[in-house]
Amino acid sequence: MHEVRIGLIGLGGMARFHIQQFGKVPGVRITALCDVSELALQQVGDELGVEEARRYGTFQALIEDSEVDGVVSVTPNDTHADILKACIAAGKPLFAEKPLTRTYGEALEVMELYRRNPIPCIINFSYRYGPAFQYAKQMIQSGKLGRVNHVFVQYLQEWGAPPFNTPFVWRFDERITGTGTLGDLGSHMIDLAQYLTGDTMTELQAMLSTIVPTRPNPGTGEPMNVAVDDFACFNARFASGAVGVFQTSRNAVGSGNQHDISVYGDLGTLHASTLNDQQLIWIHPKDGEPGTVTETIEVPETCGLDPWQSFAELVQGKPASEFATLEDGFRNQAVLEAVVRSNESGTVVSIASLLPAT
Template identity: 25%
Template sequence: MSSFSRRTFLKSSALAAAGAALPAKAWARIPGANADIRVAVIGLNGRGRNHLQSLARIPGVRVVALCDVDTAVLDKVKPTVNGGDVKTYTDLRKLFDDKDVDAVTIATPNHWHSLAAIWAMQAGKDVYVEKPVSHEIWEGRQLVNASKKYKDRVIQVGTQIRSGEGLQQAVQYVRSGQLGKITAARGFCYKRRDSIGLCGGPQQVPSTIDYNLWSGPAPLVAPHRNTKNGPVHYDWHWIWLYGNGDVGNQGIHQMDVARWFLGEEGLPRHTMSIGGRLGYVDDGETPNTQVVIHDYATAPLIFEVRGLPKAAGVQGAGGDPAANQGGAAARDMDNYRGVDIGNVIDCEGGSVIVPSYTTARVVDKSGTVIKEFTGRDTHMQNFIDVVRSRRSQDLFGPVEEGHVSSALCHLGNISHRLGKAQSEAVLTSSIKSDAKLFEAHGRMLEHLAANKVDLGKTPLTQGVPLQIDAAHERFVGSNSAQANAMLKRDYRKPFEVPSLG
């Protein structure tokens, strides 16, 4: 796994700090066109806007182009960059042909990540691609293969927690053995997710969206959702054709951190999921309540999703009108030892609590804080530094790491999708020999009971246990034929991920 010196980190931090004070007009500064790195941002309706903000703080960077399949989004964002003096594209293929673009950042929906990044490298561009790097495991491996084939290109993955000095130091602390061996690496996404409601059938795509391009590698089917985000944007996260649920949306970060602490470089030996979409009935397909356990040799990696609040209450915009009504406190979320979105790394001599992207604290067995680590995120700065130096070994988010952590999300979802609804008596009996899974499941039951979910009417799905040949990134043993069929999708021409193995 990659390691980075304190000198490298501090140099990157100093550059980022110098750029942080730049005014908005800094976009128009051109100290010398040959020295500037000319960047295009692809996908502007969410994370892409964060990319623009991060790039604006870095000296010697010019955003020269914007790309989005929705012209309404393009029209809204364009005036905020260079006072509107920036090229715009709706088709990323035409953008990749632009010789005035040196690097691209990709913030499209998940189903576009691998193909867009591969096409960009083939066109000679350096790439920053959002997490997860893939929609399925096979295409993520092709992205890694592309990075080796086009090895003169730089590719950074948006696993930005790895760029924080505080987390780097915390990982080194645990790896040094000062807390003894890791006994469990836990990740949490207790993040409120309201129902997206039932729209009742296929929805009309807004005329501003090129839906053929938006769909890309996925089948061209009418959207079956419609919320405050419209029928296309954002809520694709909860539709299997395009998204990977909160396991792949937020969980990629926390499973990446957990695996980083473990020091495990590849896939686990076994995986299983327990969960479901519970507490409301809507157009969403992915679980809003889930526990995924990955069996690693070092220690188990356990990840939990909870989208329902701490207790039954308001469902919010687009919610189930039959839900119980409550006050603002009803939106409060559960936490595990003070963590709602983050990690807890349990060791023989204590634990590391990671409550945010940039901080960690070490507690002894009694819960007393004995050490704290802090440090800010310099991920985009690190990408630009490496674009200049061409030293890909200095990247904080290398593509191999991004691929493996993305694959952990897909493993859990494959187990879930191949599973079946199970009575609580049967489910509980079948997992009682796995103490850590049994304990996490027990806390899940308490959470669902607090939300008045009747598991007799809407039971949990017990995912199939999956055995993994980590070296070949394939399944073996029981259920392997069905599971291997889910490693790769059928791509729609001409949006086919190339085989580069």
């Protein structure tokens, strides 16, 4: 089997992690790079031994390179749609960061092109891959919880809270990010809840808030207005009739990177969290006695997914069924749009009404 040649777009902090992980996959090599920074291209190119001719200043040139078998995109949200469109036009397999696009309108355009010319694609909702979340999915699918009645999901970070005086970075810039914590962290909550339960949201009611309305300019220190949310919450109904409660914040002092889900079923309750991705908490009634038992379940070492190995296999024509497809990414974007519309209108919004006919 021939070597899988990867083209990497975007050489920021997250790219370093992808480089490290692809380095562990046999038969895979990063052979082309793209970034707007010539310095980054030089440093990473020299480090990886990428030839000068394949260090690109535009993503279009990298995608059109016939020596690139698959594309990995690690860029801010405002470039997601254009990179997706270019890969669809070129028929190139793509491993892309979430959310699918900056706006719902962009997502509609991408979806229309994709349905005419589908490509192998993984949208990187990375929390699917964690051992605890994978084992939780197995338990739910096995019927261990019985019927799922409701879920609680939260994703909390502290780095935007007032004590840290966080400057105005691109994640607060509406022109680049679209929405704030909703699209960045909320998209993970949406994906994880639907993936673990195997259920889809049909309607929701939401509220967005900007707790810190100004941020200092990183260059001058002058205050800059923040037009995107740094807190979001919503209640959702699933197709099965189950309901969900969701909250996400950049202002949760004490929460470094806390993504939790609790699933409440007829037969018990399951808790999983990034705070310990090797354990689950399982609460269920005692056999024939009043009260409940709380068990700490150690997750088997075999749990967890490797998206980098799976993307290499996807490029070679093998399936990657546990990973988010472009269709999944679009449905996720539709839920994000429903949250935005519900916040603006103060009403329940149907997610199904946002999905185009197949």
